[in-house]
Structure formats: structure tokens, C-alpha cells
Amino acid sequence: MSLTIHKKLRGKIEIKPKIKISKANLHLLYTPGVGKVAKEIAKDITKTFDYTAKGNNVCILTDGSRTIGVGDSFPEASLPVMEGKAMLAKTLGDVDAWPLCLNTKDQDEIIRTIEILTPNFSLFNIEDIRAPKCFYIFEELEKRNINVFFDDRQGVGIVILAGLLNGLKLVNKKIKDIRICLVGAGVAGYGIFEILNYLEVRNIIVLDKDGIIHKGRKQSDGYLKNIIQNSNPENITGGLKEAIKKSDVFIGLSGVGNLLKAEEIKLMNKKPIIFALSNPVPEIFPQEIEKSVKDYIFASGRSDFVNQVNNILVFPGVFRGLLQTGKKMSLKMEVEIARKISSLVRHPRKNKIVPDPFDKNLVKEIVKTIKNFKNK
Amino acid sequence: MSLTIHKKLRGKIEIKPKIKISKANLHLLYTPGVGKVAKEIAKDITKTFDYTAKGNNVCILTDGSRTIGVGDSFPEASLPVMEGKAMLAKTLGDVDAWPLCLNTKDQDEIIRTIEILTPNFSLFNIEDIRAPKCFYIFEELEKRNINVFFDDRQGVGIVILAGLLNGLKLVNKKIKDIRICLVGAGVAGYGIFEILNYLEVRNIIVLDKDGIIHKGRKQSDGYLKNIIQNSNPENITGGLKEAIKKSDVFIGLSGVGNLLKAEEIKLMNKKPIIFALSNPVPEIFPQEIEKSVKDYIFASGRSDFVNQVNNILVFPGVFRGLLQTGKKMSLKMEVEIARKISSLVRHPRKNKIVPDPFDKNLVKEIVKTIKNFKNK
Secondary structure, eight states: OHHHHHHHHTSSEEEEESSOOOTTTHHHHSTTTHHHHHHHHHHOGGGHHHHSSGGGEEEEEEOSTTBTTTBSOOGGGGHHHHHHHHHHHHHHHOOEEEEEEOSOOOHHHHHHHHHHHGGGOSEEEEOSOOTTHHHHHHHHHHHTTOOEEEIIIIIHHHHHHHHHHHHHHHHTOOGGGOOEEEEOOSHHHHHHHHHHHHTTOOOEEEEETTEEOOTTOOOOSHHHHHHHHHSOTTOOOSSHHHHHTTOSEEEEOOSOTTOOOHHHHHHSOSSOEEEEOOSSSOSOOHHHHTTTOSSOEEEESOTTSSSBOOGGGTHHHHHHHHHHHOOOOOHHHHHHHHHHHHHTSSSOBTTBSSOOTTOHHHHHHHHHHHHHOOOO | OHHHHHHHHTSSEEEEESSOOOTTTHHHHSTTTHHHHHHHHHHOGGGHHHHSSGGGEEEEEEOSTTBTTTBSOOGGGGHHHHHHHHHHHHHHHOOEEEEEEOSOOOHHHHHHHHHHHGGGOSEEEEOSOOTTHHHHHHHHHHHTTOOEEEIIIIIHHHHHHHHHHHHHHHHTOOTTTOOEEEEOOSHHHHHHHHHHHHTTOOOEEEEETTEEOOTTOOOOSHHHHHHHHHSOTTOOOSSHHHHHTTOSEEEEOOSOTTOOOHHHHHHSOSSOEEEEOOSSSOSOOHHHHTTTOSSOEEEESOTTSSSBOOGGGTHHHHHHHHHHHOOOOOHHHHHHHHHHHHHTSSSOBTTBSSOOTTOHHHHHHHHHHHHHOOOO
């Protein structure tokens, strides 16, 4: 089905003129009239925003090193995902998002390419680039004062926090009291870690392919050092069983379908909240959870289960808001957006902890949050 | 007027989804379904053309070094022109053309950027880049087997030849018998020179800012060497008066408005054909010509005079044809396209030597010509 629809469309987006061109307006929209517009911009570069699409243009950019379903592959393999994202950005956020899949995996070349592309775009969304190079790219772009949103990291952090806040209300627990088991310390895992850390949630046990991240682990990457310093206060070691024991919340970004069994769920505290985010097969399905516990909250990345937590809830509004205000994302802004998204679910229920991605208020409220945001 | 309409539009193109996205198709067009599409492409890169927009995507790319009205400026100043071209490519050729204005003037960096951008695009149109670096970029892209169309050079060559062929019919002269005075040896001038040279028109006098190009001139650039070798058989030297004397055709790309006076027209052979292509002010206006001669043919780049010769007549069809066939442009193909465009004017008249850019047959016939083209 998915292949059929893609084959029929041959691309999910197209470039459309905003106005019907005719003999009558050709001289205004193209030569010679366009020369006057070029002159105005050459005199004052800020006029680019008045006379061109730049102010509404976001570049969604990847090197194809972490493509859904395939991992590190040709950049072309990322095109369907990037086009999908561009389509959503327009439909939900009225943003012109241009997907570009770069034919280089070199971090410095990616940064340089982005610098070279700045005349067309007001915002860059880096996407599906492997850790740790994506962190390096992000930092370097910030240093160069290029406005960048890192959806895999920041968008995921926002949406998980939004769902978590509602989940905690339902189970009547406070965020600072809980223990979280976070499986996966890649881009998304780190995005979740850092937003929780910003909220001073310290009792997080992070597990990656080498086991629980603890003080004894040697790490050179800055982001892993940050996890080591600010998580696992009891310095627990071991694997999944040790990590999940006595946790209130499980957040799975393992990439491993059916990683969890009912016996592990049994080790969790009462009323567990389970984000099983691996896609398409989550770490656990509700029927397996129910073998151990009836009172729980389940969320996944799938549209065919309750509580689909997906960055679709975040990026259209964030693109729109950042473009309109020229502001830059920060952890403080992330938290405010997450709280706003959370509050859009008037009456949270076990099967309704996040809003619908087609909720008309979603983009509007995120944009308003960004507009009102004050960095202190 | 031009500024007003641009300010109102804030960009002449936008990205549009080809399908309405909804809850019902989201899982097919985006995650998780899109993962299957990514897998198919990762297995077989040629599937990119089945499942994405790549097959219809042209990149219109510039470094802003030769922008209309301003010359060498910020790349942003080229955006209005590039957006205009993208708009025309869609309206007339149903091609998705993405304008990119690069923030680098370095030729090797431009080439490398294009290589990095190949996953998204099937064709690159380099545009408004200064000579000689544009020639170097073009050659290097061809060496790398990247399909490239150089509209300023090839498109102009095609459209001028198309107009010239009809003009010659009207004045009853043969192309091999005529003398041509070509003012301007930049990109467009060279594009015209090489297509005429391919047709073995040798009696061309090329004039640039240093006077008539002749055998005594020292030149290191390959393209100027080509002009020296294959033009000016009598090795004439001097300036405009010497160059235009006894010519049958004047082609002006001087960038100098009102360069020609009636007295120079008087020096030309009978029934002169005058292409006064500088924009917005041509080298001469018809009223000045008429002080010397009544029987003449005039063409310019302006839409408010007869015989507007503009690459609009060429690039939408060429984009479409090259995308559909995967063929590469060559001088032989240029000539065939020019002949076809010329033939679309059923009954050439003094004030009708080229078709209307909105002529429905234009794109169709150019595409057909490219489809039927055999490289010998």
C-alpha cells in the first residue's frame, strides 16, 4: 500500500507558483521588472524577507546516515521521509520546507554546505544524522549563528515530556519523585535526557548497547559525559533488568522490537508509564504488558495504537513559530512548548495523553508559546 | 509595480503536497509506511525515480555573481530572478525547479556543492555565474557525468539561432553567406558564437571591451581562444565601427543601452537584422534605426517591443525534455531545437520571428525534438 501510493505520486511535494503567470504580469514577475527587486536586495539584504520566499523557507537536511528502516544508506533512501516531513510542514504549519539529502557523510562538509545554503533558508532542520556527528554539526551551526532545529533531539524531547506530564497526572506521581528507565542514548535518547535533566529529574537510568551508563564508564563524547554526570545517582550497573527495576517510567528508543517481556514490567513500580517508541515494532505491545499489570499507561510511535507520540505534534508549530519570530530554540523553550502541548489535552485519559496531530489548536498554541517566550 | 507585487507575494513559489494528508493516509505517507519505501531505495537506488520527486526535480543554481540589474552581489539578490525562473519552469514545463543561491563565489566549492546536492536533482541549471568560472564549472560537471544545462549560454544560443533563421528567410539571405557583428564575449555571447560556429558560420566579428577579437590578441581562456581561431577571417581590428561595417546581422549583448546610433546602422549591409539584447535598455531602439534604414528586422529582450527573444522560449521545454529522456544537451541538439522553434512560426513576418512563450506547442515540440534526437 505504502509503495503503491508512493509510486503513483512520484514524489509527495511539488513546487507551485503562488500566482498565475501570464503575458500581462510576466514583465513584472520576471525580466525586466525583477531586476528592480534584485537591486533593492543588493542595496539592503534584509529586503530578502520582503521580496522572496526566504522568510518562510526551512531546509530539512540529512546525510542519510540514520534513515528509518535502513540505517546508514544512500542519501536517496531518506528522500521519502524528508518529502513526507515537508508535506506535513506545509499542511499543518504552512511552512515551505525543502528536503535536501546530501551526498556526503563528512560532518565538516555538511556544516560548510549548510553555510553555503543560507541565502535560501531562514531555518535548518537537521534530521536523521548519526550521533555523535549530529551533535557536533548542531553545535557548530549554533556557533555560526545559523538558526537550527534538531527535531530528532529537540522535537522528541518536547513530545515525550508533553506525554509524560499528562501520564504523571493520571498516575498521581510528581516528576521529581520518579525513576525513569531510558533505553537508548542516541540522538532522541539524549534529547529526552537533556530536557528531563533541565527539569532536574536526576533519577534516570540510561541503558545503551554496552549496558547501564554509570560513573565507571570511559566516555570521550561530551553528550555521554553529560549523561554520566547527571544520571544514575546510585551508580547502578548491569543490563535491562537492573535498569528497569523500581522505575516508574520506561522510555524505549532501543530500535529493538519486543525487547521487553511481562516479567520486566513486573519489576517496575506500580502504575508504570511505558513509552515503547521503537518503530515499526515497539519494545512491547499492550497485550504483553497486561500479562503483568492492568493499571498502566502505554504510548508508542504507531498510529494504530493509542497515544501516538510523534514529532508531528511538534515540528510544524516549531517551524512556524521560529520563522515568525526569528527566535532560537532552547531547553527552556522546549519545556514551555511541552507544557503547552500537554495542556491541550483538556481531560487526560489512559488512552489520551497527547493531542491529535490534526488538532487545529496545536500549531497555533505552539506559535503563541514561542512568541510569548522570554529567555528569562 | 514590480516591487509591489513581489512584496505582496513574499516569494513567487511555494512547496505544495501533491496529496491531501489525513489520519487515514498518514501511516502510508509518513512513518511507519515510509520506512518500506526507504528500504526499497536502499536496495536499489534507481527506485528513487519511482518513489520520489527526483525525476522531476531541476536545481536552478547560482552564486549571484552576474545578477540582472546588479552584477556581482549577495546571492540573495538573485533569488527573485531564480524564483521567477522556477515559476516559469512549472507553469510552462510542469517541472519542479528549485532555486538555490549559493553563499560562495569559489568555483571548486560550487562544483563540490552541486555534487553534494545530486541525490535530490536530475538536472542542474547553472545560472548567472560570471565568465570564465561558469565555463569551468560547466566542464567539470560534464566530466563528473552530472547532467547540466547552462541556460545563459545554451538557451540563449538556441533562441537567437531560432530568431535568426526566420529573420534570414525574410531578408532572403543564407546563413553561410552572412557577416555577423557580435558585441559581447561573455557567457551569452559565447553561447551564440559556438552554435553559429557549429553551423560553420565563420564570418563573425566579435567585439568585447578590448575591441575586436583578432589573431594578435593574447588569450589564456580556452573559450576566447576558440573565438580567436574561428572568427574574423580577415583579421579586422578596431572598434564598433570597424566591426559593424558590412555586417548583415548585429547581435548586441554589450550591457550598454543606446550603444548604437543611426550612423552605425548605415554602415551595415542592406536589410540588416538587429538583435539588441541588452536589458532593460537595448543597444538601439527601432526609432533610431529608422533614421537610417526602413527595411530591417529588430528583436530585443523586451516584452514591450516586437520579437522578444528570451530563453523563456527554451528552458521550460529543455528541462522537461532532458528530464524525460535523461539525455544530455549538445550543440547538435541545440541546433535541432533552434530549427524546431523557428519552424513553429508558420508565417514569419518582420514583427514575428519567434513564437509566443505561451504557445502551447512550444514545450511539446521541444520535448519531441529531444526525444527524437540521435547523436549521429
